[in-house]
Amino acid sequence: MSDTPSKPSLRLSQFLPYRLSVLSNTVSRNIADLYDRAFGLSIWQWRVMAVLGENSGITATEIGQVTAMDKVAVSRAVSGLLDSGHIARRASKEDARRAILTLTAKGKEVYDQIVPIALAAERDLVETLSGEEQAQLASLMEKLARAAEPDRPLW
Template identity: 65%
Template sequence: MPDPSRTPQLRLREFLPYRLSVLSNTISRRIAELYDREFGLTIWQWRVMAVTGDAPGISATEIGQRTAMDKVAVSRAVAGLIEVGYLERKSSEEDGRRSKLYLTPAGTSVYDEIVPMAIAEEQALEAVLTPEERVELTRLMEKLAGSASPDRPLW
């Protein structure tokens, strides 16, 4: 009979949060090598560009919410992208204290080059799965996301 006063042993190799984190980081680094080598972008900068390309006029706060990036990482990525000319900040017409972010023409050009590369990497990664496994993976990810964040959708 297990001793209830003894702390259970944590086996990281079997711990779901650890495994998901390592897998996510490994996949992100694999794709990041492409846009770092070609365009000199960090993972954080690409995430900001990807979200802004998908939702022009988004605020930095909303980017943080959508990507689970902390405020400092978002701020640094935004500043770096503005500095290289890939992102621009415009004051919100509804609320002058808020600003909206947009890809510049140069940023849009880079975005348009990276997206097909990212999609190709996603397809290569998923190629080991059958169509049924892809559907099941999506279903399971949705289920875990709902459990991890019951108050708001993660994506």
């Protein structure tokens, strides 16, 4: 028998960051399949459009901050959405170096069609929980968000 303490082992199936990531990716992919088939948008493109639908007239950097997406993913999504005509870019009146992004009429139309699909998918998922469980989940998510990022709200 050895006096050496055993090394802690990592079991991914019990490691909260891993479990949250897998769950998030799975939920996002399931919803993305719905709008990808109908509208040909990637998860990243829809996230950009969703942010612009709620916060029109912001920069790609701000989108990255709001979504916690990395710069490359935001840049690729923005580029694809510009090419497809879903979003438009213009120089900021205050600072010409800043590019302001907005949904175009085409983008707004697609956004308005996807929102009910996304909300229905969310409802189907959340309805598996009781009202009490839904409240607990919301509370726990807020608590974890504050612990993960104490200097700013995540949502």
